[in-house]
Amino acid sequence: MDIATSKEQIIINGILHAMSITEKDVVDDFKGSISKTNKNGLSFAVWARRSDDLENQFAKHDDIKVFHIERTKLWQIDPVFDKKTGNIYLLFSDATLSQVRNKYVKKGKSTHYSVSFLLKNTGLLPMDGETVELVPFTEEETERLNLRRQKDIEKMLGKDAENVKNVIIVSVSYHEGEAIAALLQEYTANFELSSERDISFMLDTTFSGDTTMEDDGTQPVETEQPLVTLKSIKKTE
Incomplete structure (x- = not known):
């Protein structure tokens, strides 16, 4: 999957800008307006800030x-839709995407x-x-x-x-409150990986350490999720 047009670059850059917002960017405001001693709801505050940024x-x-x-x-979700191409972009942390996908594969x-x-990706x-x-x-x-x-x-x-023709997932990986890696992925209607492109170079990050990491836990999810990483899924499939 190539990022072939300036419009696609604008969309991806905008999404990655929002996804680079983590708890460290929100915690001071959260402490000032919500609680100094309790972080319950902080992850939701991160997604609320990302929504405004988008x-x-x-x-x-x-x-x-x-x-x-x-x-x-x-909880709400904030997909980004390109009206001209019909592409809709879903935003995920890599850990949450792995958990959701693993549960679907397990239960069908x-x-x-x-x-x-992903029903839109039939074909x-x-x-x-x-x-x-x-x-x-x-x-x-x-x-x-x-x-x-449907x-x-x-x-x-x-x-x-x-008007939605195709579903694209932007998956971002985190380490110690920093976005350090990102993938642009397409999946089939059965959650099988169809195409993938590393777009980490488009992240604005100064992190230079090991890029093998776990998510920082800033994405709420709809249902229970077993802790399985995307890498572990790829090894077993």
Whole structure:
């Protein structure tokens, strides 16, 4: 997957700018307005700051839309949509993406929003060695699950649902409160990796240490998640 146009570069740069915001950028404000002794809710505050930053990054671009979608009373997602190409970009930490993907592969189904969105990638083929064996479902069960996914997309996007053509995931890795690596990835409708590009060079970071790291825990998720890294998934599939 190549970042071939200046518009794509604008989108990726804007997303990475927002995803570079971590707890260290928010904690002082959090202590001043919420609590000096309790960090409950700090991770949500990080995503709230990222949401505002995305709006600021794309304010001058009429053909780029940031969705603010409430998934629960406490949590929303903020995908970025390119109206011209139909590409929608989902934002993840690498650890959370691995957890969500691993759970889907294990159960063959999931109510996570990313699984719903990936229905839009029907037709993409997995990279060599990335085919996964899912829990077998009957044709009727598969049709019912896909219908639920389609309805979830429509609920999230409303009239814009039919304009989304392709789903792209931006996955960012963190170490000690710094974004140190990033990937641009496409997955099939079955969460098989279809294409991947390292976009770490587009991050504004001064970190020069070991890039093997764990996430800093700043991304809330919808459901329980087993702690499995993306690297471990690749080794076992």
